[in-house]
Amino acid sequence: AQSVTQLDSQVPVFEEAPVELRCNYSSSVSVYLFWYVQYPNQGLQLLLKYLSGSTLVKGINGFEAEFNKSQTSFHLRKPSVHISDTAEYFCAVSDYAGGTSYGKLTFGQGTILTVHP
Amino acid sequence: EAGVVQSPRYKIIEKKQPVAFWCNPISGHNTLYWYLQNLGQGPELLIRYENEEAVDDSQLPKDRFSAERLKGVDSTLKIQPAELGDSAVYLCASSSGDWSYNEQFFGPGTRLTVL
Numbered sequence: 001a002q003s004v005t006q007l008d009s010q011v012p013v014f015e016e017a018p019v020e021l022r023c024n025y026s027s028s029v030s031v032y033l034f035w036y037v038q039y040p041n042q043g044l045q046l047l048l049k050y051l052s053g054s055t056l057v058k059g060i061n062g063f064e065a066e067f068n069k070s071q072t073s074f075h076l077r078k079p080s081v082h083i084s085d086t087a088e089y090f091c092a093v094s095d096y097a098g099g100t101s102y103g104k105l106t107f108g109q110g111t112i113l114t115v116h117p
Numbered sequence: 118e119a120g121v122v123q124s125p126r127y128k129i130i131e132k133k134q135p136v137a138f139w140c141n142p143i144s145g146h147n148t149l150y151w152y153l154q155n156l157g158q159g160p161e162l163l164i165r166y167e168n169e170e171a172v173d174d175s176q177l178p179k180d181r182f183s184a185e186r187l188k189g190v191d192s193t194l195k196i197q198p199a200e201l202g203d204s205a206v207y208l209c210a211s212s213s214g215d216w217s218y219n220e221q222f223f224g225p226g227t228r229l230t231v232l
Contacts, residue, residue: 004159036223043121043208043223044160090159104173105221107159 002027002093006108013081014116021076021111023091033074034092034105035065044090050074061085086115119143121224123209129230135197138227142190142211149186150221151194152208160208166192196229204231 007022025031032051036044048059055067065076074091091108122141130136142149147168152160163182165173168189177184181200186192196203206228210221 009157041225043210043225044221045223046220049220092159104162104165105160107161109157109159 002029002031002095002106004091004093004106004108006089006091006111008111009109010112010114012114012116015083016080018079019077019081019085019113021089021091021113023074023076023108025072025074025091025093027072027093027095029095031093031095033065033067034094035059035063035074035076036090036092036107038088038090038110040087047076047089081113081115083115083117085113088112121209121211121222123207123224123227125227126225127228127230129232130199131232132201133198135195136199136229137196138194138207138209138229140192140194140209140224142192142209143213143222146211146213146222147189148212149192150210150212151184151192152210154206154208154226156205163194199229199231201231204229 003026005024013019034049035047037047038044047063048057048065050057050067058064063078065074067074088110090110092105094105124139149166151163153163154160162176164171164177164184166186169186182196184194206226208223208226210223212219212221
């Protein structure tokens with residue numbers, strides 16, 4: 001079974017400051033990793049994903065994440081946030097080793113990012 | 118291109134009443150998912166369809182929940198009877214190709230309140 005832990009339930013930051021949203025996962029098999037964003041009253045939207053190759057992944061809206069296999073982490077970062085980045089962010093994993101859980105997305109509990117002016 | 122469409126957006130019912138949610142995925146997407154999202158939690162998969170076949174319904178509470186995707190396009194999720202604990206947001210998503218790594222596109226969800 002796989003699981004995802006988002007270490008911060010809420011992260012308040014000021015506009016133009018850097019931010020890091022932390023995500024750790026647990027899985028007995030190889031995984032794909034994702035970050036989704038959910039704006040109020042909207043569905044989830046994919047920010048970025050790691051499948052293979054370079055461990056630094058760039059996504060939309062200036063976000064990037066780094067896959068660290070030894071630490072089983074996939075932290076999301078942005079060097080300078082905007083008011084419009086205020087939303088809830090979800091880390092998710094999907095395994096590809098076969099079996100009944102193959103391809104199933106398991107989400108973390110979410111981190112609410114609030115950007116203050 | 119239209120996104121995933123869900124209706125209704127909001128639904129308030131009394132406990133023990135039936136309720137149904139409808140989802141129309143992105144055109145051409147053969148994989149459809151229903152998720153449950155409780156307040157302050159991430160989405161949890163209820164059921165996944167490949168075309169009209171339910172290939173993963175292990176998390177669907179089958180005593181009261183049912184789902185169908187008869188023609189492999191739109192889908193309906195039903196709860197009968199609803200309980201207070203069913204109050205949550207029900208999300209529908211769709212994807213194409215290999216669903217292990219392809220992006221899932223989510224609808225806006227249906228917020229259910231059971232009184």
